[in-house]
Amino acid sequence: MRVPWRLLVVLAVGAVTVSGTAAAPVERVARQHVPSLELDGDSLTWSQLVTVLEADRVTVHLGLKSRQEMAGTRRGAEAALAAGQRVYGWNQALGPLKDEPLPEAERVEFQRRVLRSHAAGVGPALDDRVARLALVLRANTMARGAMGVRPEFVDRILELVNAGVTPRMPEIGSLGTGDLQPMAAAGLVLTGEPAPARFQGREGPAPEILAAAGVAPGFTLAQGEALPLISGSSVVTARYVDAVVRAERLLDTYDGAFALFLEATRAEQGAFDARTHEERRIPAEVEAARVTRALICGTGWMTDEGRKAMGDDSPRIQDAVSIRATPHIVGALRQRLADARGHVEREANASTSNPLVFPKPGGGHEFVMGGNWDAALLGHEIDALNAQVADLGVLSQELSARLLADKWSYHLPANLAGGEVGLNSGMVQVQTVAVALVPEMQQLATPAGTLSRPAKFGQEDHNTMAMASVRALHANLDRLETVLAVHVLMAAQGIDLIKDRMAAFPLGQGTVRLHRAVRRHIAPLGDDRYLTPDLEKATDLVRSGELSREVRAALSPGGHECAA
Template sequence: MSVTEKEIIVPGRLTLAQLQRLCGTERVIVELDPACRAVVRASADLVRKATEGDAPVYGVNTGFGKLATTRIARDDLAVLQLKLLRSHAVGVGEPMAETVVRLILLLKAASLARGFSGVREDVIDTLLALHNKGVTPVIPCQGSVGASGDLAPLAHLCLPLVGEGEVFYQGQRMPAAHALERAGIHPIQLSAKEGLALINGTQVSTALALDALLATDRLFEATVVSGALTLDAARGSDGPFDPRIHAVRGQPGQIACAAAYRALMVGSEIRRSHLENDDRVQDPYSLRCQPQVMGACLDQMRYTTQVLVREANAVTDNPLVFAADGHMVSGGNFHAEPVALAADALAVAIAEIGAITERRIAMLVDTAVSRLPPFLTPEPGLNSGFMIVHVTAAALASENKSLAHPASVDSLPTSANQEDHVSMATFAARRLGAMLKNTAHIVAIELLAAAQGIEFLRPLKSAPALEGALRLVRSVSPAMMQDRSLARDIEAVHHLVAAGDIGRAIEAEIPELQALRLA
């Protein structure tokens, strides 16, 4: 993996655009704004002073969770923190994606660097060293309930700091101790509270949700393009995109989406060909109500963006250290309910994007509605055309409906009922990946179906912008006039959708489309 740039991060001031750069496949060298270091030192000094006193301080000289009433001897305070990491590293399942883990490292470092966690600079610097030298901790994807922080996954993230656990390094999975030696990173010895500060927090849930949000941004743009292309293939009307309709309702996402659909349709010969003598009065909802449905999804995405960017900048461990007034205060910022609810909102939006897209595919293959050849094939009967391709889209849309069930409404008490309400934010965010993959495949199928529909309307051309999208689709999938397996075609177009290539191919000439982007 190549290193392309250096990024200075200011704790508490990360933006979505900056997070998008840091989420990329290229490794970025990250440095902290030096201004944050004085408050980090003051916070760590307050914890050190607390260890010299006799007053009980949670997680500093006491046990954890239900064991908070157990006092720990002063000589055991450092080993307490090490044992905390070891005992909590009990995740199961496949490893999280390395891109997500790198983001978790950055979010954890940025949160600790706010100076309210009581850790030494060495801890933060070592987290950044792992990121900057490409040493990526292996984090099993299951095992967090999203309260008391993402305990198990963050323990796996942070064990390598002390030379334990496993990492990915230079394309191999290996013991952390070996990778640290090869990368020239010295393991640290934890001091009081540092283990607790490392595993308390919402950084795993937040990183998973942010990664999904940025992918949804790319998916959304492609879906608007595919919906406009389907409208033209079905010889639908752009009248429902009239700005007056959307202005009187006043929903911002709807207004923005309608503007994008209008811009995408400008110059379509197909649209001009049926402005007169078309006996259809209104199009099906899946065509006519695209701004209303997609606009509502966009508003959900924007809400999710606000919550997740705030959380990316938040301090979410416990207890918190307020060096300015010399106090350490126990609280519950580790509870990831904001992330869980935001992830659930995003899940519903992703499911709806897929649902309305599937309906447009169904409309295209139905000759009674689209007035195109049955199942988009010139010889129906001898050929099945897009019959079963639509079945695949229907299966994926149905699967998304189950996955969209809110995770945040489920809570199981843990830690002998001390932690009696949890958020399930980690699962809420993690399941978004499967939903995004499903929906991107549905959109890929729509692009193929719409492109096939346009073939029957030639030599008329669609709008110039949409013809650009068509060329991109046709660069990986030729028209299908005789049956063949479309499995590889679907995967090829899915890659274009997931990578953001569909939107990028035309957004420079359609500012209204670019205006839909979150970052």
């Protein structure tokens, strides 16, 4: 069974308690054990990455072996340069100016100018949690010892992380050919330039913020250290981690909304028979069907007797495709999310930069120039995940639409009106909100990875556009929250409208829990009322993870006898 998304995790370096993302009183924070993490460039796990993303505070340090390997590689890099090797970003300029040599006296100054010239991003800033994770990811890739940077540079990055300082990193500008713009903005803060940074809810110029946090005011990059900071996919990876966590939570919520829909329509249970899905031989699909069975376990509504109570004397031969194919659609998305965790772990423990420094067979070191900053695999995986998120939105909207019509809801009051039908219009306009959002989701699901644009005089003639991909994914997750809120709100209403006629039959043990959770915050609809507040409350229920937690609790071994 999948681990709850906010479960406390055990880090490789020891057992620690992870705090939630919500702000906490100072007294409580002081009593909490802050998660501690050692970087070695090779062993960051998915659980640790989620910890860095979601904890209020973290403490991260560079491991001794990595420190020694980094120092040795740095000496080898300097020796290769002294022997005359010409190297991109070290003693040669960047991009279309790659053939311009840099005099030795200008190479340290060049690092500062690289950061200034590349910090040209615009748009919304990354969430502080995501910015922090991007810094930890970059530090870990450096800890592999193949980029040629000093261990002191990693120490500086982690000094800011541990102090709770995050650079303000704009979302727009990166082409997925390295996270140049956002990481350059981070570099300006690391070096003490007056770029914006944040600390304890306050934003200001880096010198002021660093002083407030008790962090040294400046740091000078050595030759060749600007490019390893910005040439890589750490920001895309951090945003991908955040998206996967969000998507897992929303998939849990869909499971709950679907179970409520099944009860409201007294659906037939055969579509979730384990034998059918085992014969399909897709483990994630088998699990999706098991989750549905567990949530509706014990239902009397979804039986022949329950259906007869609502006037259905004929057997329900089979329900619509949207109902019968949900385990297949959800299972495919579960598999995509499981694959994503593996892609992220590999990316987090890889040398994603150019150039790299390697030992030579006969002794010494040499630079090798390539394209390890390229985020093609991540970009295409993000596009694929976005397509499936959009499809889940389509599916949810189709199901909520069925609740409006007598034929497809199997005799629920028209439009889910709680009072006299006709005088009351019910929830038809609530459902229209989902209809309005789904085309936006479909448009945003266009794969940005197929829309490469050449840049920089043809020197960078193919770009992954992975940052555009992950921005579109998060935009669709935002929309999915509301589409699912519509689904939840309407399914709960459907149950309430017929509960008196169905009083002799129990709801499933998971669905009764979910229905109660909805009703703790939103009253059933009687006569028509102003519905925007209801939908906003439902969206908050989805976004906060409360419904996801209810689903996970219902599926836990102690939730009820059907959960295992």
